[in-house]
Amino acid sequence: MPDDMGRGAAPATVAEALLADLARRGTRRIWGVPGGGSSLDLLLGMPRFGIDFVLTKHEGAAAMAALADAELTGAPGVVLTTKGPGVGNALNGLACASLERAPVVLVSDGFTPQQLDWVTHQVFDQRAASAPYVAGYDTGEDAASIAALLDTAHRERRPVHLDLTGTTARRAPGARKPRALAEKRAPNLGHGAALLLNARRPVLIAGLEAAEPDAAVALRELAEALGAPVLVTYKAKGVLPDAHPLHAGIFTGGALEAPFVATADLILTVGLDPVELILQPWPYQAPVVDIARRPFPVRYVAPSATLHGPLAASLRGLHRAVHPLDWTMAEIEAHRARAEQALTWDGDRFVSPPDIVRIAQQEARRAGLAPRVAVDAGAHMFSATAFWQCEAPRDLLISNGLASMGYALPAGIAAALHDPARGAICFTGDGGLMMVAGELATAAAAGARLVTVVFNDGALSLIDIKQQSRQLPPAGVRWTRPDFARVAEGFGVTGFVATDAESYRDALRAAFALDGPSLIDVHVDPAGYPAQLRAMRG
Incomplete structure (x- = not known):
């Protein structure tokens, strides 16, 4: 935070109170497309509070970038929009943040009561529009109400909506009330510890809550003390490094991991949110110990024991039940090898998606x-999540709860700006990129060290596969392959085309040597996608 705030200069307006509170919580970047009301007051104040503004080309992409920021920093991710269409455009990103359990703050220009008496242009009920996606709504009348709203975002791990008029933004902020810290209650470990003490073949399944730093460390400690295998959801990639001998691969609730997990006599789900699982019934008979921050409202399985509270405390408390197990490293390695073989195929005409990911790393x-990767929704995500090797939580960013196309490019920009030394790779399909192609200009303007790798197969491949599985004629899911390298060049991004492994390697080497953004248009052989989908989901 700049020196004047460090010396205690008080915010003079509601807009400054908001910025001061965000800065205190660790927010360093706001994304969006501003309007002409409170947006202007916030833009004016951001430099004073050490907050940068990133002008995106669409509000939905801004919300996706804010979501990635929130996951990477633990601080509120913030998206700024104008009234009316700006709020409407942001809603997909807001829905994504809601289902990814991220503290994102939508700050929109609002309408004054006087305006609503006679204005109809661009007017709809902005509060009702965001209501399905947010844990709180406020009009920011003073610093205390703003603090309470931001507390809600942090506590609930969900978005909130601040609908702020220009008049309110320029008002004196009032006193900021000190926040009472929530009491952290220790979980009751009794029955869960007893189940673990009696188990010979427990498995740990890590979900999105386990990606928080303290929880990830505690999970690794418990797994190593037990010698028990760990499977991870997409959101929990890196909680245990992929190269760790106890890492047993991806868990989606599908077929690929089922034979291995079925041999367990106890399943410990660690921060596993039901939103992460595919739409299939829970197939396992072993008792489940649910370790989570708090109960989830929807369940796929009734747990035999629950440990609700801070994850790290629960996991460390279970060390009292550590004892020798029947697992062998050879079993875990054999499962990993079978899964890798089931998802691998060689490209016929072009480069196969598994090889695109492996060669990139x-x-x-x-x-x-050691770039982070952001992965878009689509058939290519099976290869990206399976074959990109992670060493730490958030090495891989993905929309899993909403699984929204158009996520990876803005998330990749956020990752590249968060850690410029590491940079980032965006793995995206051609359909997903076309939804947010304008954000290539955002990457260029920001100087993001981002390599966008486009799996260009001329189709909505995941839907194409489902169409083929029903033996339906192709309709509505295919198009002529765009020339994304030329599109990228038009936005100020260095573009490459790759049609085989050699040209792809050459493009990657050139791209990694650049300080700014680049795009590699890789012509993809989609022939193995159907078999990959069957292996993953059954």
């Missing part, structure tokens, strides 16, 4: 880089 390491 090989070339990044060759260049001395």
Whole structure:
């Protein structure tokens, strides 16, 4: 935070009170497309509070970037919009943040009561529009109400909506009331510890809550003390490094992991949110110990025991039940090898998606880089999540709860700006990129060290596969392959085209040598997607 705030200069307006509170919580970047009301007051004040503004090309993309920011920093991610269409455009990103359980703050220009008496242009009920996605709504009358709203976002791990008029933004903020810290109650470990003490083959399944730093450390400690295998959801990639001998691969609730998990006599779900699982019934008979911050409103399985409270405390408390198990490292390794083989295929005409991911990581390491990756929704995500090797939580960013196309590019920009030394890779399909192609200009303007890798197969491949599985004629899911390299160049991003492994490696080496953004248009062989989908989901 700049020196004047450090010396205690008090915010003079509601807009400054909001910025001061965000800065105190660790927010360093706001994303969006501003309007002409309170947006202007916030833009004016951001430099004073050490907060940068990133002008995106669409409010939905801004909300996706804010979501990634929130996951990477733990601080509120913030999206700024104008009234009316700005709020409407942001809603998909807001829905994404809601289902990814992220503290995102939508700050929209609002209408004054006087305006609503006679204005109809661009007017709809903005509060009702955001209501399905947010845990709180406020009009920011003073610093205390703003603090309470931001507390709600943090506590609930969900978005909130601040509908702020220009008149309110320029009002004196009033006193900021000190926040009472919530009491952290220790979980009751009794029955859960007893079940673990009696188990010979427990498995741990890590979900999105386990990606929080303290929880990830505690989970690894418990797994190593037990010698028990750990499976991870997409959101929990890196909670246990992929190269760790206890890492047993991805868990989606599907077929790929089922034979392995079925041999367990106890399943410990650690921060596993039902929103992460595919639409299939829970197939396992072993008792379940649910370890989570609090109960989830929807369940796929009734747990035999629950440990609700801070995850790290629950996991460390279970050390009293550590004892020798029947698992062998050879079993875990054999499962990983079977899963990898089931998801691998060689490209016929072009580069296969598994090789696109593997080669990208090989070339990044060759260049001395360890970029984060952001993965879009689509058939390519099976390869990206399975074959990109993570070492720490948030090494891979993905929309899993909403599984929204158009997520990866704005999330990749956020990751690249969050840690410029590491940079980022965006793995996206051609359909997803076309939804947010304008954000290539955002990457160029920001100088983001981002390599966008486009799996260009000329189709909505995941839907195409489902169409084929019903033996329906192709309709409505295919198009002529765009030339994304030329599109990228038009936005100021260096573009490459790759049609085989050699040209792809050459493009990656050139891209990793750049300080700014680049795009590699990789022509993809989609032939193995149907078999990959069957292996994953059954």
